[in-house]
Amino acid sequence: MQGEGLISAGARIARNNKRYVVWFFLLNLAFARLGASGLGAQASATLDHSFYADRLLHGFNLAVLNELIVRPEFGPARGATAPAMIFAVLFFVVSLIFMPGVLLGYSSDHRISRDEFFRTCGHNLWRFVRLFLFFIVIAGIIASILSGIEFALAKAANETSNERLPFYMHLASLVIMFLVLTTIRIWFDLAETEVVLRDQGATRKSVASGFRTTWHNLKRLLGSYVGIALVALLILVAGIVLWHSIVPPASVFGAFLISQATLLLLLAARFWQRATVVAFYLGKWTSIEETKPASTALVSAS
């Protein structure tokens, strides 16, 4: 089972480099906390001295939450949402900047130094920006086409008297869109890996190479990515179920712990995907060059 081997190899690489997940998670948490500071200030001004706030603590009354938000004293909704959006985008930017270092670390059989890490990040920054722009254009065009088709099909489905048809239409469209976008993601993950590991300055070559590799190994790579995505989905569902079933409504700390554990594991799943591509890339590299670098053993041992 080659697919399993690839997933296992990716898991091993990710596990051996846990520090990246932890650092990214801490950044994710820190940014989100900063993003929530606006809401915190607005909410505290109203809730800290009111008995009515209890209806948000013991249980979670959505009408009371709405009442809080629509109060003039609460301030504009963008006071809470704008910082969250800004810090979410910031996390994306930071991910873009530091991903080359992570890929180098994943490809290396030793712990790379901080110096190596940051040098790689700086060295590949504009290449990653170019790849990102490539990705946005290609994924945007394909997603728009798919959305257009989905819209037309949904409209036709709505005209029928089979009420469930539009739902299954949406579901099927979502699955297809997920698979197509995942394929594009694999393509660009491979391109990014090649840019870093081969020090490829001409990103268009990496894009072309990534496309060819994805095309020829689609089943194996897509299987790995979808498998890991399903694990991520299970983590999310399990986390929410646990949150609901074992954490008392008033336990703020308990909710914090379980929510953060869930998010940490979700982030780890994405890094697992990246590690899987690195494992695949290194294994392929070996077969082309007919040499046996240390990382080949990693793949074949899996």
Added chain:
Amino acid sequence: MLLRASILIWLLVIWAVSGFGEAALTGLSIPATVSAINSAAPLSQRVVHYEIDAKYSPKTHTLDASETLTYHNLSGQPLDTFPFHLYLNGFQPTSTWAREAKREGTRGEDFEQLDATRYGAEEIKSFEVVGQGDLTSQLQFIHPDDNNRDDKTVVQVHLPKPVPPDGYVQFKINFHDQFPKTVARTGWDRESVLGGQWFPKIGVWWQGAWNCHQFHAYTEFFADFGVYDVKLTVPQDEVVGASGVEVSNVSNPDGTKTVTYHGDDIHDFAWTASPHYIDVYDTFQGSMGPVKIRIMMQPAHMRLVERHKRAVQVSMRCFDQWYGPYPYKTLTVVDPEPDSESSGMEYPTFITGGTAWWTPSGDRTSPEEVVEHEFGHQYWYGMVATNEFEDAWMDEGINQYVEIKVMDVMFTPSTSVYDFWGATVGERDGDHLFYAQKPDFDPMARKGWQFANSSSYGVITYAKTAVVLLTLEGIIGEDTMRQAMRTYFMRYRFTHPTKEDFLKTIEEVSGKDLRWYFNQAVYGTEVFDYRVYKVTSLPAEWFKNDLKEEKGKTEYINNVWIQRKEGFVFPVDIEVKFDNGEKVREHWDGQDRWVRFEYWKKAKVDSVEIDPDHKVYLDRDNFNNSYIVKENLAPAHKLVNYWTFLTQFFAQFLSWWLV
């Protein structure tokens, strides 16, 4: 001979003086039938008898019908002018309905363009008054509300001979309907049709004048009680449901069938047809006899049958026990075409719910809430037939209040709308939220089309009325309120009561003068907002430099300020708790803008709460009704926690796909 001639002349003179020219048709009456009700005698003063023979074409969404309307003149004076509603003409771009809907949106409708599929029409082909001839050419559109000459929703006829008091007149009308794609709870969608407001309907002689308003974007309807005999001819594969009881179902040689319905003591008639309905039956044992419940389900909704049944049973039981009996033999509950504009509507003995096949058990908005609400209208509109044009709060608002009470029984007060994994909404919380957003644009006592906009109409008519009545319940007590509502229902069922009839009944049963409340809440627009303005605890010997505060020993001057922020004056209770566990209850009449309470105690104020028994729902802002001196950070932290989680998740999602 001369004597005979003189007598004959005198008799002619006397006849001419006493009633010359009055169209007193003899032999006419409104049937005293009771086959559709659990009663040995008619329940209403029957004014109308509609006999309609209609044929519907699903291909063209059109209907051709003949209508014979017998009208009993109970106005106490001769009548020579008769107005009729032609509601379907509202769905034309120049109508008052469309203009208002375009301007402000309407009940579930907010459109950029009134799509041509949504045009409707109701055309009178011929209009005969029995004994007075064909008066089709005499018909005249009138516009009593806004002088919109393009509006064709009210037509009037002037009779050559007036109908005397207590006399009868019979109209024979042939008409043609073009149904719109469902809008404002009437029309077709896919293969189904809901026939609401579909026939020429006479206005109501009320308070000494004709009451026949144009069709407006927010308003509903008003009609007289009577008897309906309706024949509906449709293709044989259609499943048909309608107001009243089914009398016969006959297949015709041309592939159609004719279903005949009869209704007693009702004031409107609606029907539906679709090849896809699946019938489910149930029975409610009411205090006036059994009621046959027919639920017309969508095929994809069969897993929701039991929820429909329970919603109907609980609603019927509550109304029967609390307010009075449901006297009709049938109740038809239609689960209408999904995503159509025909869900959530009431007609006599016939209601539409509306749900989706995937509706989770935690979502009680459908089917439970909508079924309960529409059933409630059988009482507040169906039997207590208030003027929905002019006093919308009396049907929608009173019904909304009762909905809260019934949903409390069906679920719990805090989970009666949503209950998803700890995230909840209760019916009363939802109404309070809705009300608090726009509490002061219009008074409850305002004609429907005169509201500032559809949003204000919705807030005031539904939500404000509900919280006003909940607060009233807090003033007079739940049992008294229920007794007052029962008295109101039993006294005014099958009549057209006014708002004062309702308010005076409450005062009569409670034995209290409640004008101070009604004037502000019903007739006024004042906003209710009390708050704990300030709390201080100062050591009595604050001036001593070497003062050492010791719990239980140091005396404090505690001051509590309560402020009435807005104009609504209301007496309230206030509870002050001290850090030694002591509680003090105060009562403030609310007449002044603020009040200060001072306490000299060896304890500091721990918390202050206005309305500690939570009887007042009218207060727009509940957060400022209390003050806890020692801050409780947990609620805000919980919110921050949730928001952090969502932000992190969103950030990860973004990065997952983009890099």
